[in-house]
Amino acid sequence: MKDQRKRYAAGYALEFALFCIISLLISLILIIPSLNFELPLPTDTDMGKVTIVIDAGHGGEDGGCEGNGLVEKNLNLDISMRLASLLREAGVNVVMTRETDILLYDKNSDYEGKKKVQDVRRRLEIATEQENAVLVSIHMNYFAETKYSGLQVWYSKNDSKSRILANLIQTEVKTTLQPNNKRSIKEATSGIFLLNNATFPAVLVECGFLSNTDEARALGDAEYRQALAKSIFEAIMKYISQNNT
Secondary structure, three states: OHHHHHHHHHHHHHHHHHHHHHHHHHHHHHHHHHOOOOOOOOOHHHHHOOEEEEEEOOEOOEOOOEEOOEEHHHHHHHHHHHHHHHHHHOOOEEEEOOOOOOOOOOOOOOOOOOHHHHHHHHHHHHHHOOOOEEEEEEEEEOOOOOOOOOOEEEEOOOOHHHHHHHHHHHHHHHHHOOOOOOOOOEEOOOOOHHHHHOOOOEEEEEEEEOOOHHHHHHHOOHHHHHHHHHHHHHHHHHHHHHOOO
Protein backbone atom coordinates (compact mmCIF):
# COMPACT_ATOMS: atom_id res chain seq x y z
CA MET A 1 0.00 0.00 0.00
CA LYS A 2 2.83 2.38 0.89
CA ASP A 3 4.55 1.71 -2.47
CA GLN A 4 1.27 2.36 -4.27
CA ARG A 5 0.87 5.74 -2.52
CA LYS A 6 4.43 6.65 -3.54
CA ARG A 7 3.63 5.81 -7.16
CA TYR A 8 0.48 7.94 -7.02
CA ALA A 9 2.45 10.83 -5.51
CA ALA A 10 5.14 10.55 -8.16
CA GLY A 11 2.48 10.50 -10.86
CA TYR A 12 0.77 13.60 -9.49
CA ALA A 13 4.14 15.39 -9.27
CA LEU A 14 4.91 14.53 -12.89
CA GLU A 15 1.48 15.71 -14.03
CA PHE A 16 1.90 18.96 -12.10
CA ALA A 17 5.36 19.52 -13.64
CA LEU A 18 3.98 18.94 -17.14
CA PHE A 19 1.10 21.31 -16.41
CA CYS A 20 3.56 24.02 -15.35
CA ILE A 21 5.71 23.52 -18.46
CA ILE A 22 2.71 23.64 -20.79
CA SER A 23 1.38 26.77 -19.05
CA LEU A 24 4.76 28.44 -19.42
CA LEU A 25 4.94 27.57 -23.13
CA ILE A 26 1.44 28.93 -23.72
CA SER A 27 2.38 32.16 -21.94
CA LEU A 28 5.49 32.55 -24.09
CA ILE A 29 3.51 31.93 -27.28
CA LEU A 30 1.09 34.67 -26.29
CA ILE A 31 3.71 37.16 -25.10
CA ILE A 32 6.56 36.85 -27.63
CA PRO A 33 4.64 38.12 -30.70
CA SER A 34 3.90 41.34 -28.83
CA LEU A 35 7.59 41.99 -28.23
CA ASN A 36 9.59 43.97 -30.79
CA PHE A 37 13.23 42.96 -31.06
CA GLU A 38 13.91 44.98 -34.21
CA LEU A 39 15.91 48.19 -34.18
CA PRO A 40 13.68 51.22 -33.68
CA LEU A 41 12.76 52.97 -36.90
CA PRO A 42 14.27 56.41 -37.40
CA THR A 43 11.93 59.21 -36.42
CA ASP A 44 11.15 62.26 -38.53
CA THR A 45 13.49 64.20 -36.28
CA ASP A 46 16.29 61.68 -36.87
CA MET A 47 15.88 61.86 -40.64
CA GLY A 48 15.79 65.63 -40.59
CA LYS A 49 19.22 65.74 -39.00
CA VAL A 50 21.10 64.09 -41.87
CA THR A 51 21.51 64.51 -45.62
CA ILE A 52 22.50 61.41 -47.57
CA VAL A 53 24.70 62.43 -50.49
CA ILE A 54 24.56 59.70 -53.13
CA ASP A 55 27.46 59.73 -55.54
CA ALA A 56 27.02 57.74 -58.76
CA GLY A 57 30.64 57.12 -59.71
CA HIS A 58 32.06 58.09 -63.11
CA GLY A 59 29.83 59.38 -65.92
CA GLY A 60 30.05 61.16 -69.26
CA GLU A 61 33.43 60.65 -70.90
CA ASP A 62 34.53 58.47 -67.99
CA GLY A 63 32.76 55.15 -68.26
CA GLY A 64 34.61 53.45 -65.43
CA CYS A 65 35.29 49.73 -65.77
CA GLU A 66 33.63 47.51 -68.35
CA GLY A 67 32.99 43.79 -68.40
CA ASN A 68 30.60 41.21 -69.82
CA GLY A 69 28.85 43.86 -71.91
CA LEU A 70 28.23 46.21 -68.97
CA VAL A 71 29.57 49.73 -68.40
CA GLU A 72 30.13 50.81 -64.82
CA LYS A 73 28.85 54.40 -65.08
CA ASN A 74 25.40 53.19 -66.18
CA LEU A 75 25.00 50.69 -63.36
CA ASN A 76 26.26 53.21 -60.80
CA LEU A 77 23.62 55.74 -61.86
CA ASP A 78 20.82 53.18 -62.00
CA ILE A 79 21.47 51.85 -58.48
CA SER A 80 21.98 55.39 -57.14
CA MET A 81 18.64 56.55 -58.56
CA ARG A 82 16.87 53.54 -57.06
CA LEU A 83 18.51 54.16 -53.68
CA ALA A 84 17.61 57.86 -53.78
CA SER A 85 13.98 57.02 -54.55
CA LEU A 86 13.74 54.64 -51.57
CA LEU A 87 15.30 57.16 -49.20
CA ARG A 88 13.10 60.02 -50.39
CA GLU A 89 9.99 57.88 -50.00
CA ALA A 90 11.08 57.28 -46.40
CA GLY A 91 11.41 61.02 -45.80
CA VAL A 92 15.21 61.21 -45.84
CA ASN A 93 16.96 64.29 -47.24
CA VAL A 94 18.87 63.22 -50.37
CA VAL A 95 21.32 65.05 -52.62
CA MET A 96 22.86 63.39 -55.68
CA THR A 97 26.16 64.40 -57.22
CA ARG A 98 24.80 63.51 -60.66
CA GLU A 99 21.44 62.39 -62.01
CA THR A 100 22.40 62.14 -65.68
CA ASP A 101 25.29 60.75 -67.73
CA ILE A 102 27.77 63.56 -67.13
CA LEU A 103 31.23 64.16 -65.75
CA LEU A 104 31.40 67.04 -63.29
CA TYR A 105 34.07 69.32 -64.73
CA ASP A 106 33.81 73.03 -65.51
CA LYS A 107 33.17 73.30 -69.23
CA ASN A 108 34.01 77.02 -69.10
CA SER A 109 37.51 76.36 -67.83
CA ASP A 110 40.71 75.06 -69.32
CA TYR A 111 39.69 71.49 -68.55
CA GLU A 112 41.87 69.53 -70.98
CA GLY A 113 43.72 66.90 -68.98
CA LYS A 114 41.93 68.03 -65.82
CA LYS A 115 38.43 66.56 -66.26
CA LYS A 116 38.72 63.77 -63.70
CA VAL A 117 40.50 65.98 -61.16
CA GLN A 118 37.79 68.63 -61.45
CA ASP A 119 35.14 65.92 -61.34
CA VAL A 120 36.15 64.36 -58.02
CA ARG A 121 36.74 67.76 -56.45
CA ARG A 122 33.25 68.88 -57.45
CA ARG A 123 31.73 65.71 -55.99
CA LEU A 124 33.47 66.43 -52.70
CA GLU A 125 32.31 70.07 -52.82
CA ILE A 126 28.68 69.00 -53.29
CA ALA A 127 28.87 66.76 -50.23
CA THR A 128 30.74 69.34 -48.15
CA GLU A 129 28.10 71.97 -48.93
CA GLN A 130 25.40 69.87 -47.19
CA GLU A 131 24.64 70.18 -43.52
CA ASN A 132 25.28 66.92 -41.63
CA ALA A 133 26.26 65.09 -44.80
CA VAL A 134 26.75 61.34 -45.09
CA LEU A 135 28.36 60.34 -48.38
CA VAL A 136 27.56 57.04 -50.10
CA SER A 137 29.50 56.58 -53.34
CA ILE A 138 28.33 53.80 -55.66
CA HIS A 139 30.84 51.95 -57.85
CA MET A 140 31.58 48.61 -59.55
CA ASN A 141 34.68 46.46 -59.31
CA TYR A 142 36.86 44.69 -61.87
CA PHE A 143 39.82 42.33 -61.65
CA ALA A 144 41.88 40.44 -64.21
CA GLU A 145 41.05 37.11 -62.57
CA THR A 146 37.39 36.42 -63.19
CA LYS A 147 36.88 34.23 -60.10
CA TYR A 148 36.50 37.20 -57.73
CA SER A 149 33.03 38.42 -56.75
CA GLY A 150 31.08 40.09 -53.97
CA LEU A 151 30.16 43.56 -52.76
CA GLN A 152 32.73 45.33 -50.60
CA VAL A 153 32.56 48.62 -48.71
CA TRP A 154 35.43 51.05 -48.14
CA TYR A 155 35.21 53.69 -45.40
CA SER A 156 36.86 57.00 -44.59
CA LYS A 157 39.26 57.05 -41.66
CA ASN A 158 38.43 60.71 -40.97
CA ASP A 159 35.13 60.05 -39.16
CA SER A 160 34.52 57.04 -36.92
CA LYS A 161 30.91 56.78 -38.08
CA SER A 162 32.14 55.87 -41.57
CA ARG A 163 33.19 52.45 -40.32
CA ILE A 164 29.81 51.95 -38.62
CA LEU A 165 27.93 52.67 -41.86
CA ALA A 166 30.29 50.49 -43.90
CA ASN A 167 29.77 47.56 -41.55
CA LEU A 168 25.98 47.98 -41.65
CA ILE A 169 25.94 47.95 -45.46
CA GLN A 170 28.32 44.99 -45.74
CA THR A 171 26.32 43.00 -43.19
CA GLU A 172 22.91 43.85 -44.67
CA VAL A 173 23.91 42.83 -48.19
CA LYS A 174 25.44 39.59 -46.95
CA THR A 175 22.33 38.79 -44.91
CA THR A 176 19.72 39.63 -47.52
CA LEU A 177 21.38 39.19 -50.89
CA GLN A 178 24.85 37.62 -50.89
CA PRO A 179 25.01 34.88 -48.22
CA ASN A 180 28.31 33.57 -49.60
CA ASN A 181 30.01 36.97 -49.48
CA LYS A 182 33.12 36.62 -47.30
CA ARG A 183 34.49 40.11 -47.94
CA SER A 184 35.24 42.54 -45.13
CA ILE A 185 35.02 46.31 -44.99
CA LYS A 186 38.28 48.19 -45.61
CA GLU A 187 39.70 51.53 -44.59
CA ALA A 188 40.20 53.71 -47.66
CA THR A 189 43.71 54.54 -48.76
CA SER A 190 44.83 57.93 -50.04
CA GLY A 191 44.07 56.64 -53.54
CA ILE A 192 40.32 57.11 -52.96
CA PHE A 193 40.10 60.90 -53.14
CA LEU A 194 36.55 61.32 -51.83
CA LEU A 195 37.03 59.20 -48.73
CA ASN A 196 40.53 60.48 -48.06
CA ASN A 197 39.32 64.08 -48.03
CA ALA A 198 35.83 63.79 -46.55
CA THR A 199 35.51 65.28 -43.07
CA PHE A 200 32.13 63.61 -42.45
CA PRO A 201 30.89 59.99 -42.58
CA ALA A 202 31.72 58.62 -46.03
CA VAL A 203 31.74 55.18 -47.66
CA LEU A 204 32.33 53.79 -51.12
CA VAL A 205 30.34 50.71 -52.11
CA GLU A 206 31.91 48.43 -54.73
CA CYS A 207 28.67 46.67 -55.70
CA GLY A 208 30.26 43.75 -57.53
CA PHE A 209 32.76 42.57 -60.12
CA LEU A 210 31.92 43.17 -63.78
CA SER A 211 34.77 40.77 -64.55
CA ASN A 212 32.84 37.89 -62.96
CA THR A 213 30.32 36.38 -65.39
CA ASP A 214 27.73 35.35 -62.80
CA GLU A 215 27.89 38.60 -60.87
CA ALA A 216 27.77 40.67 -64.05
CA ARG A 217 24.69 38.72 -65.12
CA ALA A 218 23.04 39.57 -61.80
CA LEU A 219 24.04 43.24 -61.97
CA GLY A 220 22.59 43.42 -65.46
CA ASP A 221 19.18 42.45 -64.07
CA ALA A 222 16.92 45.32 -62.95
CA GLU A 223 15.30 43.27 -60.16
CA TYR A 224 18.69 42.45 -58.68
CA ARG A 225 19.75 46.10 -58.80
CA GLN A 226 16.53 47.03 -57.02
CA ALA A 227 17.21 44.41 -54.35
CA LEU A 228 20.75 45.74 -53.97
CA ALA A 229 19.49 49.31 -53.60
CA LYS A 230 16.97 48.06 -51.03
CA SER A 231 19.70 46.38 -48.96
CA ILE A 232 21.82 49.54 -48.96
CA PHE A 233 18.71 51.56 -48.08
CA GLU A 234 17.92 49.31 -45.10
CA ALA A 235 21.49 49.68 -43.84
CA ILE A 236 21.33 53.48 -44.13
CA MET A 237 18.04 53.57 -42.23
CA LYS A 238 19.61 51.51 -39.44
CA TYR A 239 22.55 53.91 -39.43
CA ILE A 240 20.25 56.93 -39.10
CA SER A 241 18.37 55.23 -36.27
CA GLN A 242 21.54 54.38 -34.37
CA ASN A 243 23.51 57.53 -35.12
CA ASN A 244 21.38 60.65 -34.92
CA THR A 245 23.78 62.93 -36.74
